[in-house]
Amino acid sequence: MTTVSPELDERFRTAAAASGLLDAAFDVLSDTPVGRLLVGVTDHGVCRIHFDPDPERELESLARQFGPRVLRAAKPVERVKSQLDEYFAGKRRGFEIDWDVRGLPTYNQRVLSKLAQVEYGSTTTYGALAALTGNPRAARAVGTVMNRNPIPIVLPCHRVVGANGKLTGYAGGLDRKELLLRLEGAIL
Protein backbone atom coordinates (compact mmCIF):
# COMPACT_ATOMS: atom_id res chain seq x y z
CA MET A 1 0.00 0.00 0.00
CA THR A 2 1.50 3.27 -1.07
CA THR A 3 0.10 6.70 -0.68
CA VAL A 4 1.35 10.05 -1.83
CA SER A 5 3.36 11.35 1.12
CA PRO A 6 3.01 14.99 2.18
CA GLU A 7 6.64 15.49 1.09
CA LEU A 8 6.05 14.15 -2.41
CA ASP A 9 2.84 16.15 -2.69
CA GLU A 10 4.57 19.35 -1.60
CA ARG A 11 7.46 18.66 -3.95
CA PHE A 12 5.13 18.38 -6.92
CA ARG A 13 3.19 21.50 -5.97
CA THR A 14 6.38 23.52 -5.59
CA ALA A 15 7.69 22.28 -8.94
CA ALA A 16 4.37 23.04 -10.61
CA ALA A 17 4.37 26.60 -9.27
CA ALA A 18 8.01 27.09 -10.29
CA SER A 19 7.28 25.80 -13.79
CA GLY A 20 5.23 28.91 -14.53
CA LEU A 21 2.47 26.70 -15.96
CA LEU A 22 -0.26 27.56 -13.47
CA ASP A 23 -3.15 29.76 -14.52
CA ALA A 24 -3.83 30.43 -10.85
CA ALA A 25 -2.47 29.21 -7.52
CA PHE A 26 -4.39 29.24 -4.28
CA ASP A 27 -4.01 28.44 -0.63
CA VAL A 28 -6.37 28.29 2.30
CA LEU A 29 -5.49 30.29 5.40
CA SER A 30 -7.27 28.36 8.09
CA ASP A 31 -6.68 30.55 11.09
CA THR A 32 -7.41 34.27 10.72
CA PRO A 33 -9.55 36.56 12.91
CA VAL A 34 -12.17 36.47 10.15
CA GLY A 35 -12.08 32.69 9.81
CA ARG A 36 -10.93 30.57 6.92
CA LEU A 37 -9.83 32.46 3.82
CA LEU A 38 -9.12 31.14 0.37
CA VAL A 39 -6.51 33.29 -1.37
CA GLY A 40 -5.94 33.02 -5.12
CA VAL A 41 -3.11 34.57 -7.13
CA THR A 42 -2.09 34.75 -10.77
CA ASP A 43 1.06 36.06 -12.42
CA HIS A 44 -0.59 39.48 -12.28
CA GLY A 45 -1.23 39.51 -8.57
CA VAL A 46 -3.82 38.52 -6.01
CA CYS A 47 -7.07 37.71 -7.77
CA ARG A 48 -9.34 36.24 -5.10
CA ILE A 49 -10.00 36.34 -1.39
CA HIS A 50 -12.94 34.31 -0.27
CA PHE A 51 -14.55 33.97 3.16
CA ASP A 52 -15.81 30.56 4.30
CA PRO A 53 -14.59 28.98 1.10
CA ASP A 54 -16.19 25.98 -0.46
CA PRO A 55 -12.95 25.07 -2.24
CA GLU A 56 -14.49 23.02 -5.00
CA ARG A 57 -16.78 25.87 -6.05
CA GLU A 58 -14.05 28.46 -5.75
CA LEU A 59 -11.66 26.37 -7.84
CA GLU A 60 -14.21 26.06 -10.58
CA SER A 61 -14.76 29.77 -10.55
CA LEU A 62 -11.00 30.40 -10.74
CA ALA A 63 -10.72 27.89 -13.57
CA ARG A 64 -13.54 29.53 -15.52
CA GLN A 65 -11.98 32.93 -15.17
CA PHE A 66 -8.26 32.24 -15.57
CA GLY A 67 -7.90 28.76 -17.06
CA PRO A 68 -8.06 25.16 -15.82
CA ARG A 69 -4.54 24.91 -14.42
CA VAL A 70 -5.50 25.85 -10.88
CA LEU A 71 -3.48 24.24 -8.09
CA ARG A 72 -2.95 24.73 -4.38
CA ALA A 73 0.60 25.93 -3.87
CA ALA A 74 1.96 27.76 -0.84
CA LYS A 75 4.82 29.60 -2.47
CA PRO A 76 2.98 31.94 -4.87
CA VAL A 77 0.55 32.90 -2.09
CA GLU A 78 3.23 33.48 0.56
CA ARG A 79 3.57 37.22 0.02
CA VAL A 80 -0.16 37.91 0.29
CA LYS A 81 -0.42 35.62 3.27
CA SER A 82 2.33 37.32 5.26
CA GLN A 83 0.92 40.77 4.53
CA LEU A 84 -2.53 39.61 5.65
CA ASP A 85 -0.98 38.22 8.85
CA GLU A 86 0.65 41.60 9.51
CA TYR A 87 -2.60 43.39 8.76
CA PHE A 88 -4.57 41.23 11.18
CA ALA A 89 -1.88 41.77 13.81
CA GLY A 90 -2.37 45.53 13.43
CA LYS A 91 1.13 45.94 12.02
CA ARG A 92 0.25 46.83 8.46
CA ARG A 93 -1.91 49.65 7.12
CA GLY A 94 -1.59 49.11 3.39
CA PHE A 95 -0.94 46.20 1.06
CA GLU A 96 2.05 46.20 -1.26
CA ILE A 97 0.78 43.67 -3.72
CA ASP A 98 -0.56 43.88 -7.24
CA TRP A 99 -4.09 42.74 -7.86
CA ASP A 100 -5.61 41.06 -10.84
CA VAL A 101 -9.12 42.20 -11.79
CA ARG A 102 -8.69 41.71 -15.54
CA GLY A 103 -11.81 39.57 -15.86
CA LEU A 104 -14.16 42.23 -14.47
CA PRO A 105 -16.24 44.75 -16.43
CA THR A 106 -14.42 48.07 -16.88
CA TYR A 107 -16.90 49.88 -14.67
CA ASN A 108 -16.13 47.52 -11.78
CA GLN A 109 -12.42 47.97 -12.38
CA ARG A 110 -12.79 51.73 -12.24
CA VAL A 111 -14.76 51.65 -9.01
CA LEU A 112 -12.34 49.19 -7.42
CA SER A 113 -9.33 51.32 -8.30
CA LYS A 114 -11.00 54.28 -6.52
CA LEU A 115 -11.86 52.00 -3.61
CA ALA A 116 -8.20 51.05 -3.30
CA GLN A 117 -7.45 54.68 -2.40
CA VAL A 118 -9.72 54.72 0.63
CA GLU A 119 -7.28 54.79 3.50
CA TYR A 120 -6.81 52.50 6.44
CA GLY A 121 -8.87 53.53 9.43
CA SER A 122 -11.23 55.75 7.45
CA THR A 123 -14.62 55.14 5.88
CA THR A 124 -16.45 56.52 2.89
CA THR A 125 -19.97 56.14 1.51
CA TYR A 126 -21.37 54.43 -1.58
CA GLY A 127 -22.47 57.82 -2.86
CA ALA A 128 -19.06 59.42 -2.34
CA LEU A 129 -17.37 56.56 -4.14
CA ALA A 130 -19.92 56.86 -6.94
CA ALA A 131 -19.09 60.55 -7.24
CA LEU A 132 -15.39 59.75 -7.45
CA THR A 133 -16.12 57.44 -10.37
CA GLY A 134 -18.02 60.15 -12.21
CA ASN A 135 -21.68 59.58 -11.36
CA PRO A 136 -22.88 60.61 -7.89
CA ARG A 137 -26.24 58.93 -8.52
CA ALA A 138 -24.72 55.51 -9.02
CA ALA A 139 -24.57 54.60 -5.31
CA ARG A 140 -26.58 51.46 -5.88
CA ALA A 141 -24.32 50.33 -8.73
CA VAL A 142 -21.31 50.93 -6.49
CA GLY A 143 -22.99 48.80 -3.85
CA THR A 144 -23.26 45.97 -6.35
CA VAL A 145 -19.59 46.30 -7.27
CA MET A 146 -18.69 46.13 -3.57
CA ASN A 147 -20.85 43.06 -3.14
CA ARG A 148 -18.98 41.34 -5.98
CA ASN A 149 -15.54 42.53 -4.99
CA PRO A 150 -13.34 39.48 -5.68
CA ILE A 151 -10.54 40.65 -3.36
CA PRO A 152 -12.07 41.90 -0.10
CA ILE A 153 -9.75 43.16 2.66
CA VAL A 154 -7.00 44.00 0.13
CA LEU A 155 -9.53 46.06 -1.83
CA PRO A 156 -11.19 47.51 1.26
CA CYS A 157 -14.91 47.40 0.57
CA HIS A 158 -15.41 47.09 4.33
CA ARG A 159 -14.57 50.82 4.49
CA VAL A 160 -17.66 51.75 2.50
CA VAL A 161 -20.75 52.46 4.62
CA GLY A 162 -24.23 53.89 4.15
CA ALA A 163 -24.86 57.64 3.97
CA ASN A 164 -26.37 57.50 7.49
CA GLY A 165 -23.21 55.90 8.84
CA LYS A 166 -24.75 52.43 9.14
CA LEU A 167 -22.55 49.56 8.07
CA THR A 168 -25.30 48.31 5.68
CA GLY A 169 -23.99 45.19 3.92
CA TYR A 170 -20.94 43.03 3.42
CA ALA A 171 -20.53 39.95 1.26
CA GLY A 172 -18.59 38.31 4.11
CA GLY A 173 -21.26 39.22 6.69
CA LEU A 174 -21.70 42.35 8.81
CA ASP A 175 -19.82 40.82 11.75
CA ARG A 176 -16.68 40.67 9.69
CA LYS A 177 -17.13 44.20 8.39
CA GLU A 178 -17.42 45.43 11.95
CA LEU A 179 -14.43 43.41 13.06
CA LEU A 180 -12.24 44.84 10.29
CA LEU A 181 -13.33 48.41 11.00
CA ARG A 182 -12.66 47.94 14.71
CA LEU A 183 -9.26 46.46 13.95
CA GLU A 184 -8.45 49.59 11.96
CA GLY A 185 -9.82 51.86 14.67
CA ALA A 186 -12.43 53.29 12.31
CA ILE A 187 -15.16 52.48 14.82
CA LEU A 188 -15.00 51.96 18.52
Add this chain to the structure above:
Amino acid sequence: MIPPFEIFYDVHREEVLRYLNSRLGGQRAEDAFQETFLRALRAYDRLEHAEHLRAWILTIASRIAIDDVRRSRPTDELAEDAIWHEDARPAFEELAPLTDGLPPKERAAVVLRYGYGLGYDEIGGALETSEAAARQAASAGVRRLRKEHA
Protein backbone atom coordinates in the same frame (compact mmCIF):
# COMPACT_ATOMS: atom_id res chain seq x y z
CA MET B 1 -15.73 21.62 -18.67
CA ILE B 2 -12.23 20.41 -17.83
CA PRO B 3 -12.02 20.14 -14.03
CA PRO B 4 -9.57 22.43 -12.23
CA PHE B 5 -6.18 20.73 -12.17
CA GLU B 6 -6.33 20.48 -8.37
CA ILE B 7 -9.38 18.19 -8.61
CA PHE B 8 -7.85 16.13 -11.40
CA TYR B 9 -4.62 15.70 -9.42
CA ASP B 10 -6.52 14.84 -6.25
CA VAL B 11 -8.58 12.16 -7.98
CA HIS B 12 -5.72 10.41 -9.79
CA ARG B 13 -2.56 10.86 -7.77
CA GLU B 14 -2.90 7.74 -5.60
CA GLU B 15 -3.49 5.47 -8.55
CA VAL B 16 -0.65 7.01 -10.53
CA LEU B 17 1.76 6.54 -7.64
CA ARG B 18 0.65 2.93 -7.06
CA TYR B 19 1.13 2.21 -10.72
CA LEU B 20 4.59 3.82 -10.85
CA ASN B 21 5.58 2.04 -7.67
CA SER B 22 4.68 -1.29 -9.22
CA ARG B 23 6.75 -0.41 -12.27
CA LEU B 24 9.73 1.37 -10.79
CA GLY B 25 9.56 1.58 -7.01
CA GLY B 26 11.18 3.94 -4.53
CA GLN B 27 12.83 7.16 -5.51
CA ARG B 28 12.45 6.48 -9.22
CA ALA B 29 8.70 6.14 -8.80
CA GLU B 30 8.58 9.46 -6.95
CA ASP B 31 10.58 11.22 -9.66
CA ALA B 32 8.35 9.70 -12.32
CA PHE B 33 5.28 10.78 -10.34
CA GLN B 34 6.35 14.39 -10.42
CA GLU B 35 7.29 14.17 -14.08
CA THR B 36 3.93 12.60 -14.94
CA PHE B 37 1.88 15.37 -13.41
CA LEU B 38 4.15 18.12 -14.72
CA ARG B 39 3.77 16.70 -18.20
CA ALA B 40 0.00 16.55 -17.72
CA LEU B 41 0.01 20.15 -16.48
CA ARG B 42 1.87 21.24 -19.59
CA ALA B 43 -0.81 19.77 -21.88
CA TYR B 44 -3.79 20.37 -19.62
CA ASP B 45 -5.08 23.62 -21.10
CA ARG B 46 -5.16 22.05 -24.56
CA LEU B 47 -7.50 19.21 -23.59
CA GLU B 48 -10.74 19.47 -25.46
CA HIS B 49 -12.96 17.46 -23.17
CA ALA B 50 -12.92 15.88 -19.74
CA GLU B 51 -13.51 12.28 -20.80
CA HIS B 52 -10.87 9.60 -20.44
CA LEU B 53 -8.75 11.64 -18.04
CA ARG B 54 -7.83 8.48 -16.13
CA ALA B 55 -6.66 6.71 -19.27
CA TRP B 56 -4.83 9.86 -20.32
CA ILE B 57 -2.83 10.26 -17.10
CA LEU B 58 -2.05 6.53 -16.97
CA THR B 59 -0.80 6.71 -20.54
CA ILE B 60 1.53 9.54 -19.61
CA ALA B 61 2.70 7.60 -16.55
CA SER B 62 3.28 4.45 -18.57
CA ARG B 63 5.33 6.32 -21.17
CA ILE B 64 7.49 7.83 -18.47
CA ALA B 65 7.89 4.46 -16.75
CA ILE B 66 8.80 2.80 -20.04
CA ASP B 67 11.43 5.45 -20.78
CA ASP B 68 12.83 5.05 -17.30
CA VAL B 69 13.01 1.27 -17.59
CA ARG B 70 14.61 1.52 -21.02
CA ARG B 71 17.25 3.88 -19.71
CA SER B 72 18.11 1.59 -16.84
CA ARG B 73 18.36 -1.91 -18.30
CA PRO B 74 19.33 -3.63 -21.52
CA THR B 75 16.32 -4.31 -23.70
CA ASP B 76 16.76 -7.96 -24.54
CA GLU B 77 17.31 -9.16 -21.01
CA LEU B 78 13.61 -9.36 -20.34
CA ALA B 79 12.47 -10.70 -23.65
CA GLU B 80 13.65 -14.23 -23.02
CA ASP B 81 11.01 -15.73 -20.84
CA ALA B 82 8.04 -13.81 -22.09
CA ILE B 83 5.36 -16.10 -23.36
CA TRP B 84 2.76 -15.05 -25.89
CA HIS B 85 -0.36 -17.10 -26.10
CA GLU B 86 -3.68 -16.07 -27.56
CA ASP B 87 -5.29 -15.46 -24.19
CA ALA B 88 -2.29 -14.98 -22.01
CA ARG B 89 -2.16 -11.57 -20.43
CA PRO B 90 1.43 -11.07 -19.42
CA ALA B 91 2.12 -9.32 -16.18
CA PHE B 92 2.68 -5.68 -16.81
CA GLU B 93 6.14 -5.95 -15.33
CA GLU B 94 7.18 -8.16 -18.23
CA LEU B 95 5.08 -6.44 -20.78
CA ALA B 96 6.20 -2.85 -20.67
CA PRO B 97 9.90 -3.32 -21.50
CA LEU B 98 8.98 -5.75 -24.24
CA THR B 99 6.87 -3.21 -26.01
CA ASP B 100 9.65 -0.66 -26.37
CA GLY B 101 10.14 -1.47 -30.01
CA LEU B 102 6.54 -0.90 -31.04
CA PRO B 103 5.29 2.22 -32.78
CA PRO B 104 4.08 4.61 -30.06
CA LYS B 105 0.35 4.19 -30.62
CA GLU B 106 0.53 0.39 -30.65
CA ARG B 107 2.75 0.38 -27.62
CA ALA B 108 0.40 2.59 -25.65
CA ALA B 109 -2.61 0.53 -26.70
CA VAL B 110 -0.96 -2.77 -25.74
CA VAL B 111 0.26 -1.48 -22.40
CA LEU B 112 -3.06 0.06 -21.45
CA ARG B 113 -5.06 -2.96 -22.58
CA TYR B 114 -3.01 -5.83 -21.25
CA GLY B 115 -0.95 -4.17 -18.58
CA TYR B 116 -3.64 -2.01 -17.10
CA GLY B 117 -6.87 -3.63 -18.18
CA LEU B 118 -8.46 -0.50 -19.64
CA GLY B 119 -11.38 -0.82 -22.05
CA TYR B 120 -10.90 0.05 -25.70
CA ASP B 121 -13.20 3.04 -25.34
CA GLU B 122 -10.93 4.46 -22.64
CA ILE B 123 -7.83 3.69 -24.66
CA GLY B 124 -9.39 5.34 -27.69
CA GLY B 125 -10.01 8.43 -25.62
CA ALA B 126 -6.48 8.48 -24.29
CA LEU B 127 -5.01 8.15 -27.74
CA GLU B 128 -7.48 10.58 -29.28
CA THR B 129 -8.77 7.99 -31.67
CA SER B 130 -11.83 5.75 -31.98
CA GLU B 131 -12.57 2.64 -29.98
CA ALA B 132 -12.19 0.54 -33.13
CA ALA B 133 -8.83 2.11 -33.95
CA ALA B 134 -7.65 1.47 -30.38
CA ARG B 135 -8.65 -2.20 -30.69
CA GLN B 136 -6.85 -2.40 -33.99
CA ALA B 137 -3.69 -0.77 -32.62
CA ALA B 138 -3.60 -3.20 -29.69
CA SER B 139 -4.02 -6.27 -31.86
CA ALA B 140 -1.50 -5.00 -34.41
CA GLY B 141 0.93 -4.50 -31.52
CA VAL B 142 0.36 -8.00 -30.19
CA ARG B 143 0.85 -9.51 -33.68
CA ARG B 144 4.07 -7.60 -34.08
CA LEU B 145 5.31 -8.76 -30.68
CA ARG B 146 4.49 -12.39 -31.49
CA LYS B 147 6.51 -12.11 -34.62
CA GLU B 148 9.46 -10.48 -32.88
CA HIS B 149 9.49 -12.85 -29.93
CA ALA B 150 8.52 -16.07 -31.70
